[in-house]
Amino acid sequence: MTTETHTPAHLIQGERVAMPVRIRDAAVASAMFPVPAAPAQALIAYSGLEVAEPVPGRAICSLAFIRYADGDLGPYHEFAVAFLVQPPGTSPRPGPRGLKGAGAFIHWLPVNQEFTLEAGRTIWGFPKELADIPMDLAGRTRRCAVRFGGRTAIEIAVRPGVPVPAGAGAMPDVTAYSCLDGTTRRTPWTLAASGVRMRPGGARVRLGDHPVADELREIGLDRARALSTATVDHLTMSFADAVPVAGRAEEDRS
Amino acid sequence: MRKTALVTGAASGLGALAAQRLAAAGRDVVAVDVDEDGLARTALRSPNMHTRSCDVADAAAVEAVVAESGAVHRVVHAAAVSPLAPALEQPLADVERALRIDYLGTVNVVRATLPGMLGRGAGELILFSSLAAFTPVAGSSAYGAAKAAVNAYAETLANEHRGGGVRFRVVCPRQVDTPAYRAAAAADPGGTAAGMKPLPPRAVLDAVDRSLAGDGLYVFPDAITRAVVLAKRYAPGLLSRVLPAN
Numbered sequence: 303m304t305t306e307t308h309t310p311a312h313l314i315q316g317e318r319v320a321m322p323v324r325i326r327d328a329a330v331a332s333a334m335f336p337v338p339a340a341p342a343q344a345l346i347a348y349s350g351l352e353v354a355e356p357v358p359g360r361a362i363c364s365l366a367f368i369r370y371a372d373g374d375l376g377p378y379h380e381f382a383v384a385f386l387v388q389p390p391g392t393s394p395r396p397g398p399r400g401l402k403g404a405g406a407f408i409h410w411l412p413v414n415q416e417f418t419l420e421a422g423r424t425i426w427g428f429p430k431e432l433a434d435i436p437m438d439l440a441g442r443t444r445r446c447a448v449r450f451g452g453r454t455a456i457e458i459a460v461r462p463g464v465p466v467p468a469g470a471g472a473m474p475d476v477t478a479y480s481c482l483d484g485t486t487r488r489t490p491w492t493l494a495a496s497g498v499r500m501r502p503g504g505a506r507v508r509l510g511d512h513p514v515a516d517e518l519r520e521i522g523l524d525r526a527r528a529l530s531t532a533t534v535d536h537l538t539m540s541f542a543d544a545v546p547v548a549g550r551a552e553e554d555r556s
Numbered sequence: 557m558r559k560t561a562l563v564t565g566a567a568s569g570l571g572a573l574a575a576q577r578l579a580a581a582g583r584d585v586v587a588v589d590v591d592e593d594g595l596a597r598t599a600l601r602s603p604n605m606h607t608r609s610c611d612v613a614d615a616a617a618v619e620a621v622v623a624e625s626g627a628v629h630r631v632v633h634a635a636a637v638s639p640l641a642p643a644l645e646q647p648l649a650d651v652e653r654a655l656r657i658d659y660l661g662t663v664n665v666v667r668a669t670l671p672g673m674l675g676r677g678a679g680e681l682i683l684f685s686s687l688a689a690f691t692p693v694a695g696s697s698a699y700g701a702a703k704a705a706v707n708a709y710a711e712t713l714a715n716e717h718r719g720g721g722v723r724f725r726v727v728c729p730r731q732v733d734t735p736a737y738r739a740a741a742a743a744d745p746g747g748t749a750a751g752m753k754p755l756p757p758r759a760v761l762d763a764v765d766r767s768l769a770g771d772g773l774y775v776f777p778d779a780i781t782r783a784v785v786l787a788k789r790y791a792p793g794l795l796s797r798v799l800p801a802n
Binding site for chain 1: 572573576577579580581582600601602603604605756758759761762763765766769
């Protein structure tokens with residue numbers, strides 16, 4: 303297994319990116335969907351991670367779209383497909399307890415700018431690729447599409463929720479997991495949010511023409527009703543260096 | 557082809573955030589200011605943002621920036637100064653500076669960009685004004701007069717070019733939490749904004765984005781701004797008694 307390395311900075315497109323990477327202003331809309339656990343597990347098996355099952359037989363797939371306005375990676379748009387996963391090496395804990403310590407495995411992360419593309423893949427192994435990502439985060443209903451050369455992969459609309467009181471914006475730290483080129487990594491990730499609105503349901507997804515859209519169709523996302531949706535007007539974040547983790551495959555061998 | 561946006565006052569505050577949002581959306585952004593360090597911060601790691609050091613009060617300089625920018629599809633004109641002082645005590649140079657940058661700067665930006673938009677039959681011309689144009693308060697004589705001139709100018713343009721395909725917006729927020737506002741509030745803690753939480757710049761820009769989905773020239777970004785404008789129209793006597801005298 304690779305030993306942990308801590309580098310104070312990374313060189314991306316000739317520029318020194320100091321760690322941790324800080325995002326000073328972003329806006330987000332997101333939705334969580336219950337999906338059948340078995341095909342979801344099959345979809346992320348390449349990572350060696352296990353999906354969390356807050357309800358036995360059900361996993362959680364999260365879709366989010368984010369506008370990074372002010373941050374260390376420049377301004378860009380991003381779309382995320384993530385699954386809640388158990389911390390690596392832990393035995394399955396069915397039911398809501400299984401969410402304790404759960405992380406977010408980032409399965410797909412298209413972005414619309416080159417700098418963040420290279421930074422995301424190099425620093426954290428995030429599965430970023432270039433796409434056109436138009437979004438509307440100002441209207442009551444927040445909308446986003448991911449397009450490749452005019453062909454739409456996915457469209458999502460998130461309806462407005464009710465304001466969540468300030469103070470609830472202090473979010474617990476989260477661990478992001480990613481798997482690129484056969485290496486699974488975890489990235490410590492801290493967030494603070496203001497202008498948060500939430501509601502049950504409230505998302506509409508249209509899957510288009512793309513391999514990832516086909517994957518999401520396989521796990522029934524085109525028919526799934528959102529558990530909950532959230533919008534955040536102002537989000538600050540910090541991403542530390544990624545650390546390779548031992549997935550199940552490695553542990554089985556040891 | 558990527559659409560181009562010209563953003564003035566892009567070194568800080570509303571202009572900086574507008575430039576970053578447009579760059580995030582994949583626009584080519586020409587970011588203009590006289591503060592080159594601030595421009596560099598705004599454009600950090602943003603390859604589709606192009607910074608230009610330019611004083612909007614200099615008509616030839618604005619023309620030159622626009623000439624090398626190609627077709628400009630959206631203008632966000634946020635460059636302004638807001639020297640605050642009692643009218644009779646304010647140095648004449650400060651009055652001239654406010655009129656030159658805030659009003660003539662707007663004229664320069666419009667004259668450099670609007671003909672191209674009209675030629676293409678499309679464009680978005682977003683001019684930042686202020687609630688001070690409607691309700692000048694103590695200390696804001698030069699700033700309020702310059703912004704009122706911007707409003708009159710914009711109303712005239714919108715009339716002259718109705719149906720020309722260009723959408724005009726005049727954004728008139730109350731106090732916005734920008735470096736300029738914070739400096740003014742620090743210099744005069746009991747001033748016009750005392751006790752009132754300023755609007756975050758993102759809320760102002762969200763209101764602009766929403767306005768582009770509809771019609772109407774003026775953008776009043778929040779309920780307080782709208783209430784003051786309504787009070788000015790329907791109960792000006794009451795409003796003048798409520799506003800601080802100094």
